[in-house]
Amino acid sequence: MKKIMYLNACKALVLIPVFSVLACNSEPEKKQATPVKEIAKAQTGSWGDQGDGTYINPILNADYPDSDIEQVGDTYYMITSKQHMSPGMPILESKDMVNWTNVGHVFDSLSWAPEYNWDRMNGYSFGTWAGDLAYHEGTWYCYQIDYQHGLMVATAKDIKGPWSKPIMMLPKSEVLDDPAVFWDEDTHKAYVIINTAGKQKEASNTIEGNENRIYEMSWDGTKILDEGKLVYTGMGAEAAKIYKIDGTWYIFLAQWTMGDMSTKPGVKNPKNDRKQIVLRSKESIYGPYEVKTVLEKGTVFNNRSASQGALMQAPDKSWWYMHQLIQNDDIPFQGRPQCLEPVTWVDGWPIIGVDEDNDGIGEPVKTYKKPIDGYPVTAPRTDDDFSSPKLGFQWEWNHNPRNTHWSLTKRPGWLRLKASKVLPNEKGYGPNINEWTNKDGSGSDFWRANNALSQRIMGITTGTAVAKFDVSGMKPHQLAGFVRYGGVFNLLGVEVDEHGKKHLFYMDPMGEKTLGPEITVNDLYIRTSNSSNQAIYEYSFDGKNFKRFGPTFTIAFGKWTGDRLGFFSWNEKEDAGYIDVDWFTYDYDGPKAANQ
Template sequence: MSYSTVYKVLFLISGIIFFGCKSKTENKEINPNEELQAHTGSWGDQGDGTYKNPVLNADYPDSDIEQVGDTYYMITSKQHMSPGMPILESKDMVNWKNVGHVFDSLSWAAEYNWDRMNGYSFGVWAGDLAYHEGRWYCYQIDYQHGLMVTTANNIKGPWSKPTMMLPKEKVLDDPAVYWDEEAHKAYVIINTGGKQKSESNTIEGNENRIYEMSWDGTEILDEGRLVYTGMGAEAAKIYKIDGTWYIFIAQWTMGDTSTKPGVKNPKNDRKQIVLRSKESIYGPYEVKTVLEKGSVFNNRSASQGALIQAPDESWWYMHQLIQNDDIPFQGRPQCLEPVEWIDGWPIIGIDEDNDGVGEPVKQHKKPIKGFPIEAPSTDDDFSNAKLGMQWEWNHNPRNSHWSLTERTGWLRLKASKVLPNDKGFGPNINEWTNNDGSDSDFWRANNTLSQRIMGVTTGTAIAKFDVSGMKPHQLAGFVRFGGVFNLLGIEVDTNGKKHLFYMNPLSKKIMGPEITSNELYIRTSNKSNQATYEYSLDGNTFKKFGPTFTIAFGKWTGDRLGFFSWNEKEDSGYIDVDWFTYDYDGPKAVMNE
């Protein structure tokens, strides 16, 4: 099948689903009478009334979910990526699709702009999504700036500019709010870490405080009250169920004190605990562990999420798997667990070892039947006036240097001069790297556009480029990056000649043949965490170039697929992207034309 003549069409032949790419003409290689079908894979909706965890096998960390009517809305963090705080929606808790972002850009600080790119690992962290009296609220803490809130009348926006509520000197991360309609009071719980810790608190770990807010949710009214301290305790959520207060908190259990919380160690476990009080939101509280790692995810820690309810009044819990572990996962995927209430405690998952604590399930019946398979967007032919919601920039983009309109149906990425390798530009050693190539031009080149990979069992992405607009000293092409980056593209020398090149995470290049064609197709495939690049000049015959390389979670980011373009000397040159398609081992909906 020619990728240059057929685009984004799923069809069934001999029980095998293939992916193709269409041209920008009406001549499509498809039988119009053939029914298009979504497909399933090793995770998510299985098409038989069940799902396999993760239900969302991609780097969508730090989720929070708010239900309004018959629809569930999820937000997840993504640090310095712009736009920030992705929003997804679902009708059944299993199938999720993109509907927007809370932050059009990370507008509140200069370090997130294209001319600084100095906000790596900061920006948008775990947030809380709430709906109250017809208005949407999103709360989050930027570690470098403090607690903020933004609001909207419609979940899809526009969202207001962030309002700062508490300074960074008082708060660490993970806010969550609750409106008590009976008492007509509003609250926010925050992990304040050790920032307000007094000598009298001898308990090791993070302090979690509850502040009273104004009823409109935009101001803090008091100094806060300490309600819990625990090792790595964060990601609290407040619920009031049948008159009883519940606070869900993620907390580390240290089986080996030689390592810190978050460091990969099979003896340590991040568990979900629940605080329960029938007296007051301030306690006193009983404490119980309700979820711990189990056998189905290779002893991978599980916690931090949201409690939700189905129309049949059954309870469910969406949570992330912790990132510091081995394949088969990339980033922090989302899992859905049934919840059983036992003696007034919400036990999450299945108690597989009969110790009174739940563990994650691998496969389970869906909470809500009757809805079709859906998934976050991946494929794109760049024919819309706006970028697809799956795409995010590495820091805020230089908007004058990209376009969907200068060449209709193509994405144009103009090359800016790479930022200086000086203090105040690009990543800092203490926040981003362990001397692993972070002084590379790639991390200081603006307008890198990418999307998440969907699992790592298998995956193949292909893009078509037009390189005729490239200029001397420009480098552009395809990138995979997360903890490390690997590039395949074109470099133009001083004389204007174009050569294929591969670049590894330490910026070491392997130079390839001269490319005289205007068209270049790049394909990247992975099996587990091993990936390769191939290139083609006609879209039919592909040739491997560069080594097999390892994709890796790191710097709090899973692997991503996308495009880069920069110039070593000046603002000059551009590359055009015609289309991008991505096949992976997981649920994928039929693309709408």
């Protein structure tokens, strides 16, 4: 649960090198060993655990936004949002706050609304937003607000599931986003704070910005008991977390400071900053509150603002804060990563990071000593030989998948992706005009092709991913292969024409295709590499000799998503054809567990 805490008041395009892969086996049904780059010891890189007792921020340099963290025993558990991706609300765990691994998802599917289904794919940008993870009296709780549907909670006895279907608690007409809960053992009352924005705002509240309200909940955390009470209004104020420390109430909030009023909150502008503020009251959870800014963007991450996260304690009683970097930078193409900051307490206020300009406000650190020693370097899994009958936790579908059209058991050791007919390009299918404009390729078939499977890129320096495909099961009018997508998509794969001939093709973000050579073999290897935000595709028929195809392209953050790596398969005319994926490997400039 959100526990009462006790204060420890301390003061205070150039191509990148790629790894070699093994030659393919000439017998297509015999499983080839995955060409995993053997790591005799854990790998380190330009971010995360450095293997010497220090870390470099971001410690989780991938698209894991909107974190919340709950500690139970000696383990820290994190949830992060992922909008329309399915399964939803990833769960990670760590023993030292620095090294995190995937252990599951809260929502097996986004089951509460039809727009997230494979036959609609109409929920882009919505789904799971910033949530709150809590453990109370032997039960796990995950609260979140779907902008289109309202406040919900799911529960579980084990963090790894199974989780209940979501229970709806408040309608979307009353709330916007970012719930956070607290059980007060002193009064035996439970609370949730929510950004209600302007949905309940009365004319008497002349303060510009979002309203944040506290509601009383039932002790079992599943029902709202009152109409809520307004406790704070501020520009873009959201992402609250409630703590009670030594009898004092603290509410952490993210809020915009507008240095240039010509742009709105969230728009890229170096003069604007999303800061972390703290409300403090010695009287009541309802206030009155004092307000202080405790974290601003500083100098180490260019113009990326730092806010929205969770407070933690180490076994030595030192305090730490995990937070995201947001997207107000030139090339945040990996998405919104997580940073870890030391916290010191001065006069009863937390200072997050280090006060580099001596103004009483903390700024993020780039490197620091790890909070807890003794645990190995690790990271979320990436590589996969598809030998398990269940998908690895690193993978997520673009909307809920069509489960009849994919399999890990039809051909053991391979991922099979059957092709469905692409959804119609009309209202009710694919992206809505009010979410994305059609000037960025939103009308292209990829956004309405179900069963696209992908995982996050890691870091912003270099990376190389390789996958082996068997294309022998493809049928006329089918397109399938490798995709990179986030703000934009870029595809390299195989297209089968009406006569059954296969050709390599590249597709750009606007849906324009460039045809390549005819494919007359069954095995195809596709490799993609990036140096910063510039990426390329290569292909091979033997897994050893690769040829470049397509242009150098720019990967980008957009639609609230960082760049991703994965697979696609669709058919322009009918449900017909499939591809098999033998393995996927990913090498990048960052931490990786030994022999992953």
